[in-house]
Amino acid sequence: xxxxxxxxxxxxxxxxxxxxxxxxxxxxxxxxxxxxxxxxxxxxxxxxxxxxxxxxxxxxxxxxxxxxxxxxxxxxxxxxxxxxxxxxxxxxxxxxxxxxxxxxxxxxxxxxxxxxxxxxxxxxxxxxxxxxxxxxxxxxxxxxxxxxxxxxxxxxxxxxxxxxxxxxxxxxxxxxxxxxxxxxxxxxxxxxxxxxxxxxxxxxxxxxxxxxxxxxx
Numbered sequence: 149x150x151x152x153x154x155x156x157x158x159x160x161x162x163x164x165x166x167x168x169x170x171x172x173x174x175x176x177x178x179x180x181x182x183x184x185x186x187x188x189x190x191x192x193x194x195x196x197x198x199x200x201x202x203x204x205x206x207x208x209x210x211x212x213x214x215x216x217x218x219x220x221x222x223x224x225x226x227x228x229x230x231x232x233x234x235x236x237x238x239x240x241x242x243x244x245x246x247x248x249x250x251x252x253x254x255x256x257x258x259x260x261x262x263x264x265x266x267x268x269x270x271x272x273x274x275x276x277x278x279x280x281x282x283x284x285x286x287x288x289x290x291x292x293x294x295x296x297x298x299x300x301x302x303x304x305x306x307x308x309x310x311x312x313x314x315x316x317x318x319x320x321x322x323x324x325x326x327x328x329x330x331x332x333x334x335x336x337x338x339x340x341x342x343x344x345x346x347x348x349x350x351x352x353x354x355x356x357x358x359x360x361x362x363x364x365x
């Protein structure tokens with residue numbers, strides 16, 4: 149992805165954010181994924197054409213899956229646009245998406261996500277290890293079910309859960325946060341671990357007054 153592609157896709161995703169189903173309809177799985185190659189769909193109209201003959205449940209599944217995938221692509225771009233970060237040259241390789249500072253120990257699969265439903269009540273950012281453990285233990289059994297270093301970008305709105313899709317597309321704020329994270333990582337070690345792999349978290353938060361904040365761990 150280059151800057152022009154990002155600008156075009158970023159605007160499309162912002163326009164779509166309020167119209168994307170809030171629920172998957174079913175657990176992410178290989179059987180449903182095999183019905184349509186969503187990765188070949190460059191825009192939402194192509195996806196709608198390819199899914200036209202499917203059930204409404206499947207249509208909602210693919211619309212949400214496509215939207216989240218494209219958001220993840222944008223997140224990755226906002227990292228590797230910086231000279232200190234390189235993208236995996238093999239886009240089919242599932243082991244990592246980006247590498248910081250040409251250091252193979254700092255290779256990460258970027259995982260954009262939300263606070264688990266089980267942890268939303270009384271949520272705070274004081275125990276990121278607990279959330280990380282949950283993600284690894286409860287991760288999708290789909291095609292990307294692997295254990296690898298992961299950088300979790302965790303979105304949470306204290307106003308309404310529905311706003312988290314909009315929060316995912318706040319590219320201007322996220323671009324500034326990711327640049328700060330690169331600088332942060334230069335001087336701080338990653339301390340979160342799961343088994344023999346390491347994990348990192350970036351919280352993107354919308355407060356009750358509508359202002360935005362972030363936190364690294």
